[in-house]
Structures are given as structure tokens and as C-alpha cells.
Amino acid sequence: MSFSALLKSSGLTIGTLFLLSCDNSDTVNAQIQTSTTASSTETTLPSSIYTMQRMEHVANWQTPRIEQLDYLSFKRFESLEQKRWVQGAFYAGLTQLAERSRNTFYTQWISHKGETWNWQLGPYTYYADDQLIGQTYLWYYKNHRQEPSIIEPTKQAFDEILTNPPAADLLFTEDKDNNDIYTCQVRWCWADALFMAPATWFGLSDVTGDPKYADYANEEFKATVNFLFDEENDLLFRDSRFFDMKGDFGESLFWARGSGWVFAGLARTMEYIDDDHPDRDFYVNLFKRMSYRLKALQKEDGSWAMSLLAGEKMPQPETSGTGFFTYGLAWGVNQGILDLAEFEETIAKGWNALDSAIHPDGKLGWVQGIGAAPGGVSFDDSQIYGVGAFLLAGSAIYDLQLDREMSGEINTVDSEVKAYARFVPERQDDLAWENDKVAFRVYGPAAPLAGHSSGVDAWFKKVDYSIIDKWYLGNASGYSYHEDRGEGYDVYHTGTSRGVGGSSIWVDGEPYSAHSFKSYNILQSGKDTVEFVIRYEWETPLGLVKENKKVTLELGSQLYNVDSKFTLDGKPTRLPVAIGLATHDERAGVNFNQEAGHISTWEIIDTLGVGTGVLVAADKVDEIKHVVSEEQDVSHIWLITHTSDNGELSYKAGFAWEGAGVISTQEEWLHYLSKTSAR
Template identity: 40%
Template sequence: MTSAKNKLLAAAALLLFSGSQAFATGKPAAEKDSTLQKDYILNTMHRVADWQLNAWNTTGFKHNKVDWTNGAAYTGLYALGSMKGNDKYLDFLVKIGNDLNWNTGKDRFMADDYCIGQMYSLLYTKYKDKKMIAPFTLLADSIVAKPHDEGLEWKNRIQSREWAWCDALFMGPTALSYLSTATGDPKYLNIAAKLWWKTTDYLYDNEEHLYFRDGSYLQKKEKNGKKVFWSRGNGWVLGGLVRVLDNMPANHPDRKKFEALYKDMEAKIASIQQPDGSWHASLLDPESYPVKETSGTGFYCYSILWGLNHGLLDEKTYWPVAKKAWAALTSSVHPDGMLGYVQRIGAAPDSVDLNSTEVYGVGAFLLSGTQLYQYVSKHPKAW
């Protein structure tokens, strides 16, 4: 009885102390952010994913099923589908693959047209059905065999032969890297690394730690006189970078170089996050497009959380950045699950509003959500 009474007195003293502290500081006791609760994260992902599936099922595919736009969306659906109890999303992706006979696009050597190879390799890794990667493996063998000796100047449809634009770094090297994991053959990852650095040597700005979209932007300037660095373009790069790292062994000769690039870029990205947690369409001239943009923001949120989950980023520095980015993303979801503020297809910063949406934005959102779910599961006190 005495022990129970002492416990009650101790609890009462703790409450009294907490209340007096709040009174003394003028601040209420900290409340947990409901948007970081696991149930909220999962339910929001379901709403966004189900809205997209419903749109495809009711009005049809706006873009060809094999298109890069959908290929980016499939990456997020796969990530969500890999979480326990979400098999319906994987079933949907398998149906897409069967509808396409597991083929890539018609422009065989253009990275956009084999972005979908990521999905094929991931599904093969899960289900071990050879038909899922047979056509893409033949294409990948052709990519490995090519000389890749052209310059990357933006002319003569170079994009059909080389990774001459920064978006390609989400489309091409990722597909090849996942194929290495699926087949156990390192040659696909090795060519991905080789071509990654070729593109980086041409498009990466070592002073700003950002990528130009393509060679035609090397000398362009924004209204404020700064260089033109497109938010989603650099989002494609960071999203692609962590997905390549996901498939790169710790002892790979390029691993440290990739990690160094990743950390340099993330430091820059964190330094230019907007007060509302987002990034605007133009990274260095946010006032020219003074509204949040959720496809770039989604890929940044994803890549930062990936780095936190893999121990590559400092939690004290980057967890607040990730939390603010997630808040910017979730506040862009309509009541019916449509994700707004997604910049339309393009190659440069452009305007956006609440009703702007596209499938690749959904992919980035779902990739972010799955990484966040992992993080809060491992760090229950972080929020």
C-alpha cells in the first residue's frame, strides 16, 4: 500500500512540475505531430495511391502505360505495395507488366523509355518469373555493349542515345542497377555508374552542387540573375542517386564517390528549403515561382529520409528538414486524395497551383511516405 501511495505522489509531483514549467516558460507542453503518426502516414498514402488507381481505372491512362511518367509512379506504388497488407498495389503492377508483355518503350536507348525497367526488376526479385525481365535484359545487354562515345551537347536527338539531361539519372541508371540486383550480374550496375559520371561531368555545377537540366541551360539565367536550376530536375537526380545506392554493394569502387555527391547535394538542398517546408520550381530564384511544387519536394523528402534511414545524414540537421517537407506534401493532398501543386511535364521551372497534378508526383509522394514510415517506426521518440 505504501509503495502504491508513493507512486501516486511521485506522479502528481511530476504533473505539478510539468505544469509549473509550462507556466514559467509561457509555453504549452509539446504535442506530437499527428501527420507523423504511422496510421496517418499509411492512410494518407492509401488515399493518394487509391485516387491515382481510380483515375486510371475510370478515365484511362493519360500517358502510355510504358511511359516514363507512369514508370515513376510505379516506383512509389511498388514501395507502398511492399508494405504488409498492401498486395493490391503489386497485383496492379503485375497486370501492367502483363499488358505490356514486359517490354520497354519504342525508343530503345532513350532512358525515359526504359524507366519502367525498375518496376520489372523489382517484381522479378519478388516473384522470380523470368518473363518479367527477359526483354529488358536483352536491351540492357545492348546498352552495355554500346561505345557511349558521343558528346552530350543538346542536339541531334542525343537523348535517344545518351543520358544527356539530368532527368535521365532517375530513369536509366536506376533501371540498370535494379537489374543487377535481380540477376546478380554487376555489369549493369557498372555501366550505370560509368554513364552517371559522364552525365555528371557535363551537367553538374561544382559551385552550386546542383545539376543543370541539359546543355542548353548551361548559360541561362533566372530573373534574379542566378543560374537556372530546376527543382524537379534535381529531384530526379537525388531520387535516382539513392536508388542506385540501394543496389550498390558497400565495397563497390564507386560507392564512396556516390555517397560524397549525395551528401554535397543534400547539404545544398537543405540550405534552400522554403519556410513552408517546400522547394519552389526554381531553386535559386524561388520568388519567380512563389508557390510550392510537390514533385521536386517529394523527391527531396524521399532522398533525405532515405539518407536518415541508412545513416548517411545527421539526424539533428536533416530530420527537421524532412518533417517540414512532409508537412508541405500532406497539406497539398485534396480531400479525395488528389495530390496538388505538381508541376506539369517540362524541362524548366514553371507555374503551378493547387489543382496541378501528375502521376510522377504521386510516385515521389509514396516513396517519401514509405521512407517516413520506416523512420518513425525505428525512432518513435523523434516526433
């Protein structure tokens, strides 16, 4: 199956793949334009949201081209070789994007490629380059589908190696075998191998519980480091041929990407090295020595020279080595191995060098072509292992910034106060909206039938800036929006109730409600007013009801406006409608004023007061009914009204939370409702 065929089978297009990575295309385009013209010496790390947008922007350019690579003029066919190191490096980065992105396509694509390749490694069992793709398979097995067939080929290959372990010397000679592979490369005799192989071996022990794979990798890793490490420079030579080699400026030659493979491979391997591992200190000390050396070698523009010791004499901002170094440093901070205060500027400058290398369409430039030493590079040069390095760097920075944002250490949220709405496909197709006072959500087509309905959920917020994107992003990454981290939280229970002003068709004293919306359109968002339409369709005893519900929320208001148009069996008509407020099994007290056209509740949730309310034009109120039930989510206060003969109905609904510091008592809430008209 091709890329386009998989998109089609997923119900996606290239356009929707990009849009799923963007909350607002105008905002993203502006940020992209700003990025490509900004100085790469910027020392401020980006927000987690912006980092994710940039990662997806690059991945969305690269992934559709992964099977053709028509833009490559140098070693294109080597780059197209399936299951081998060039592709493997890209997929190593893509797994980290897939693990964090709300766009499920990346995981689907990884699954598709694994199935296509029958979860096989590259063709040469002992060759580290051909073992790299196994890291992608192991990631997919561990995180998505524990089927033995996914890891069995890797296990068989490694068992063969353990049965007949290689005994070659690590000295790199010109001797080659029948497959044109240097004879020492049955072992890890070159720096690149420390990225390609060890994490696959350690990862296999992790998923199988058998330590023999990690034990083998541990000994081989140490042997390679001990052979190639230069004590004077705290770096590894690419291989033994480089021990006495000099660069163009007379410097000892330490190739940036070769050192990048080591540094990134060290980080990926250390994911499996617990604190009590007997060789933990070996890895930590090596990582720290390299980190401080790399910090000192970073150029002013944030990149690293292709010949590391050449520094500013080599001005090109090469991005594959820079990507691997930036990833490793950010990973080290995330793990508590490195101090953020010492390395934040280095990481930020590295990221900005990478960010400024992205073309407007998402192509990553300044990637040196396939080689083993420094060479030429230009802004137009790209390669998929460079994209892999970029995605690794982005994933580590994303984790770093998200943790700081969710803990309240930093605030990278746009401080502009706005009314805002967003469709949230990564959270069962929610549609959420907010202003500077309140936030709401309703459930969409992907919501499970059980435990969900078309009721309106309330999100309690203490801040005037937008929290929707941040909370969803954090929740997807393990920072539950059900916990208050200083901005508010989601503690209001909606379930199958009407929540805060959900509507139903009222027939013979019973409500009949839609399950979730069928479709939506956001009409305006991001300024003083948010406006959107959601469409419902459901069967009732009267027939098939359809509702086009236009929702409007303005800055400063506790209440959203609804203008609905109903049809019955396809025709506009007068219909009985009940608008409900959940009483949470009667934990909430109720209040109503039929002459004024409003109903309300007041309850205490987590020690703080919460009021909800509905307002309808007084002449539209037919009845107010308080229904008490022992069944969960059934108790409500209902305002029963009717549409016009053309099926039209308007009302307001909303809430106030004491924690926001605006309305603190039931009396204040009733006063707010009484002075607010239904229109």
C-alpha cells in the same frame, strides 16, 4: 482487364479498397481534415500509421484514374503512353507503397500491368525514359515471382545496348532522330535520366548476378554528373542548355524537378552501391553535397522553389520536386548517410508541404505539368509522376518513423486510453481486441487449416494505450511482435488449443471445435467499451453448429464477456458446451472451484507469471474436467456447461500477466477471479 474488373476479381470495391487503407474511417477523415488546414511549417514528423494512411489515400484516388486521366488538360495523351516515363514514375512510387501496405491490391495491380504489358520496356531501347518501367518489373521479380519472362525483355534490351554502346556527345543540341528524340539522349545527357535508367541497370545486375549492367551504369552515371554538376552550387543543371540560362529573377537556373530526378535517382541507385564498391565515395559525397545545399534552399513553407535559387520569390509549393527531395533526405537518414538531428526539421517541413497539398478526396495538388523548366502551377494541378514522388517520400518517412517507434525512441501512438478492436486482413484475417490491461486475437477465414483453430490468443501488454495497430504494422515490416520492445509482446502459444477461453461442443467426453470465424461485425470500438460479433460454423457429431458470439471488453477489466447464441442444424436448442484453458502440455498448473463457477491456470512464461481464467454462473456448471495428453495442444482444463433451451450462453474469460505490474502471483489472480462475478 480494367481497374474495376481487377477489383471485382479480387472481391473488392472502390469503397473496400479505401477502407483497407484505414483502421477507422472517422479517425482518418478527421486526420485528413486537420492535415489540409494545418500549417505546412510544422516541424514534427508524422507517425508511421498516419503516413501510411496518407499514402494509401493518395494512391486510392490515383489508381482508379490511371487508365483515363480525364482530369488532365495538358499533355494527357503523353501521360497515358504505356510503359513510358510518366507512368513509370508513378509505378516506381507504387512499388514502395505495395511493399509496406497491408492492402495487397497494389501488388496485384502492378502484377496485372506487368502481365498486360508483357514485361516490356518502352518503345525506344536506348532512351532512358523508356527504361524506367523496368525498375517496377525488377521489384516484382525480386519480391514476388522469380520467373525469367519478367526480366527477359529488360535483359535483351540492355544486352543490345552493351553490344552496340552509344558514343554520342553529352552536349545537348537541337538535333533529333527519326523518333523525335534528341540525338544526345541515346546517353544520359539530361538530369532526368539519372532517375529513369541507372537503378534499372544496377537492379538487373542485382537479380542476375552479372555485374556488366551495373558497370555500364556506373560509368555513364559518373560521366553525366561530371558534365552537368556545378561546383559552385552543388547541383546539376538540367542539361547543357542551362549552363548560362537565367531564371525570372536573374538567378542561375536549376530546375527543382530536374534536380529532384537526380537526387531521388541517386538514392535509388545507391541502394545497389555497397560500402566496398570502389566508387562508393563518389556517390556518398555527391549525395551529401546535394543534401546540404537542398537543406539551405528549402523555403519557409517546406517546399522548394521550381527555380531553386529563386527561393521565396517563387511562392508556389510545387510538389513533384519537393516530393523527390523529401524522399532523398529521409532515405539518407535511414541509411545513416545523413544525421537525423540535422535533417529532421527539413524532412518534416517537406512532408507537411506535401501533406497540405492533398485534396480531401486524395488528389495530390500543386504538381507542375510536363516540362523541362519552371512554369505555372496551382493547387488543382496534378500529375502521376508527382504521385510517384509523394509515395517515395512517404515510404522513406514511414520507414524512418516505424524504426524509431519500434525501438522506443519516440512514441507517436495516440495516448488516449481506449477499448479497441480491428479486423486484420494483412495477417490472415485476424480479429484483435484490447483495452488498457490486456489484448486478444482470434483467427479468421484466411488462417491455414493446419496449426490454427478458434482458440483465443493472448497478447501481453505493459502499457495502457492501444498497441494492436502498432504491433501489426511493425510485424509486417520486420519488427516481430514476438519480441518485447518495452510495450509487451506475443509469446502465448495458442495453436489448435482453446487458448484463453475458446469454446467447443462437448460430445461423449470429446471437444469439437470450429476452425476459424466466418464473419464478423464490430459494433463499437475506440471508447470505454469494445463490442463485436464473430460467427462460427462447424460440423459436430450432433450436426451443423452455428455460433454467434458477441464479445465485450471494458476498460479496466482483465476479462472479456461472451454472450453466444447457438443453433443446431439451423434451430436454437440446448447444447453441451465446453470452455477451455490451454495448459501448454501441463507447463501450467490448474485450479478450479465448481461452486464458484471458475477454472484457472498459472504458469511461468519467460520468467514471468501468467494466469488465465474462465467464469460461468455457478448453476450452469455441469462438470470440470482436467485433460492431460502427450499430444501437443490437447491438454486443457475444461469447464463443461450448457446453453439455454434457446441456445444462449454467457461467460467471462481472460488473463493477467506479471509483466503488466497489476497481478503478480497466482494468489492474486485467484483473488481477482473470486471477487469477479460471472455477469
